[in-house]
Amino acid sequence: xxxxxxxxxxxxxxxxxxxxxxxxxxxxxxxxxxxxxxxxxxxxxxxxxxxxxxxxxxxxxxxxxxxxxxxxxxxxxxxxxxxxxxxxxxxxxxxxxxxxxxxxxxxxxxxxx
Amino acid sequence: xxxxxxxxxxxxxxxxxxxxxxxxxxxxxxxxxxxxxxxxxxxxxxxxxxxxxxxxxxxxxxxxxxxxxxxxxxxxxxxxxxxxxxxxxxxxxxxxxxxxxxxxxxxxxxxxx
Numbered sequence: 001x002x003x004x005x006x007x008x009x010x011x012x013x014x015x016x017x018x019x020x021x022x023x024x025x026x027x028x029x030x031x032x033x034x035x036x037x038x039x040x041x042x043x044x045x046x047x048x049x050x051x052x053x054x055x056x057x058x059x060x061x062x063x064x065x066x067x068x069x070x071x072x073x074x075x076x077x078x079x080x081x082x083x084x085x086x087x088x089x090x091x092x093x094x095x096x097x098x099x100x101x102x103x104x105x106x107x108x109x110x111x112x113x
Numbered sequence: 114x115x116x117x118x119x120x121x122x123x124x125x126x127x128x129x130x131x132x133x134x135x136x137x138x139x140x141x142x143x144x145x146x147x148x149x150x151x152x153x154x155x156x157x158x159x160x161x162x163x164x165x166x167x168x169x170x171x172x173x174x175x176x177x178x179x180x181x182x183x184x185x186x187x188x189x190x191x192x193x194x195x196x197x198x199x200x201x202x203x204x205x206x207x208x209x210x211x212x213x214x215x216x217x218x219x220x221x222x223x224x225x226x
Contacts, residue, residue: 032213043117043205043217044156087155091213099144099209103156 004088009108012078020073020107022088027068030094034101035062035073037084044087044103047073083111115140115210117218125224126196133192134221136206141186144209147179150220151202162189162206196225 005023012018024033035047048055048062050071055062061074075082087106091099116139126132136145145162160181161169168181183189193200203220210216 034213036215043207043220044215046214046216049213099213099215100146100158100161101156101215102158105155 004090004104006086006088006104006107008105009110011110011112012075012082013112014080015077018075018078018082018109018111020075020086020088020109021070022072023070024088024090025069027090028092030092031090032093033062033064033068033071034089034091035060036087036089036101036103037082038087038106039081039084047086049091078109078111080111080113083109085109115142115208115216117206117208117216119204119206119218119221121221122219123222123224125226128197128225130196131192131194132196132223133190134204134206134223136189136191136218138187138208140210142208142210143186145183145189146207146215147181147189147191148205148207148217149202150205156205159191159204162191193223196223198225201225 032051034049036044037047038044048060050062063072085106085108087103089101118137120135147159148156149159150156158171159174162181162183164183180192201224203222205217205220207215207217
C-alpha cells in the first residue's frame with residue numbers, strides 16, 4: 001500500500017477552521033484518499049474520501065492537489081467534539097484487496113476552547 | 114450507516130486462557146474485518162472474515178492464534194487463544210456496508226494479566 005505522511009499533532013481553537021495536511025507522493029492512479037477519525041475510546045469513524053476532485057460533505061471538505069501527491073482535510077468550524085486522531089489512508093481500488101485499510105499514526109488534533 | 118455491537122466491551126483475562134469476541138451488525142454486509150489496536154498505537158488489520166469459508170489472515174497473524182468464524186452476513190467472532198500480556202489490546206470489527214466506507218464497532222478492550 002502507498003504510504004501517507006501526516007504531522008503527529010496539531011492544535012486549533014474552537015470555531016476556527018482546521019486544515020489537516022497529508023502527503024502521499026507515491027500515490028497510484030487507482031488509490032482513493034480516505035480520511036477517518038478516532039475519537040477517544042471509540043472505534044474509527046469515516047469522514048470523507050475522494051479520488052481526484054475536491055469533495056464536500058456535512059462533516060468536512062477534502063481538497064486534493066492537482067498532481068494528487070497531497071491532500072488536505074478541512075474542518076470548517078472546529079468544535080471540542082472534533083478532538084480526535086485523524087487518519088489519512090490510501091485505499092487501492094484495484095484487484096481483490098479493494099476494502100482493506102492500512103492505518104498510519106495519524107494526526108492528533110487538539111481543539112482549545 | 115451500520116449499527117455494530119461488540120461483546121464483551123471489555124474483559125480482564127488470565128494468561129493461557131482464550132476469549133471469544135462477538136461482532137453483530139444490524140444489516141447484511143459483504144465484507145467484515147478484524148483489527149487490533151495495541152496501547153498507544155494505530156490499528157492493524159488481523160484478517161478478513163469470509164462468510165462460509167476460512168478467514169484471510171494478514172502477515173503476522175495465524176489462524177491458530179486468532180480463529181475467526183463468520184456463519185452469516187451479520188455476525189462474526191474472533192477468538193484470542195492462549196493469551197499472553199502482549200495480547201492486551203483493543204480489538205475492533207469493521208464492515209463495508211455500501212460502496213467504499215468502512216464502519217467500525219466500538220471495540221473490545223482486553224487486558225491480559
